[in-house]
Amino acid sequence: MFEPSPTVGFGELSQLYRQTLQICDSLEAVADSLPRPDRKRCRQIAASLKPAIEAANRLEEQVLSPAVLSRLPDEGMQATICRLREEHAQDGAAADEIVRILVTLSRGGGRRSWEAIGYMLRAYFLAVRRHVACEQSLLASLRTISNSH
Template structure:
């Protein structure tokens, strides 16, 4: 008797891949927060050079680095290990996880630079080179949006529990 008919007779099912719906839910909340922040950064970029909301710049500056670092730590401690296990079970390489980790390092450095620029903008109300700051802001929030999109389209579906 082959293994499929043996399982059918015994009433057992093939092992389900490990699923992590709790992690998925937390990452989805983190994505909402990151996309909210990206929206605020886009508003600042669109307001340059003359329509700057100094209070908004200071608020974003206070929130940016802690939010980025907190989300990254959570992903690195929970999401990426779960995703890595799934990839290994499927016989796939780790390139995606390594790329995401590399993006985290780059994003954290970028967030630090943006925080400094936003603090100056919030305190002074003007910027020496609005085009350069706009370019920095857009580079950051567009990269974060791509990162979130990749996780939503490729990472989360792999660790989500299969439907009934």
């Protein structure tokens, strides 16, 4: 019987992480450019943010989480996967707000203070970077296990 490789989808997931981190870099550039952000860049990020986050989260839950739970089955990993799944929902809700802010910026402003907008952008991309780093660490652990067998 054919058993799929435990690393199927890991390459695609790594690509999605690179894309997500590039979006974080773009968000940081927008935050650094306030109060005069590049409107075109804001539109581009607004269009790509949600689909990128959703694709990475979906693949994490389809590929990474099951692989972690089957290859590293301990209570600590189960709690970690639970926490990461909860972060997916939080990141999605935060992404909705960030997209709204970016659309407002792409149109020339808004009612929030520049400091508040900068804080929200930074809080978001720092949380996403931290999340991706954790998931990349799990991915590296799984690759190490797969290579040792």
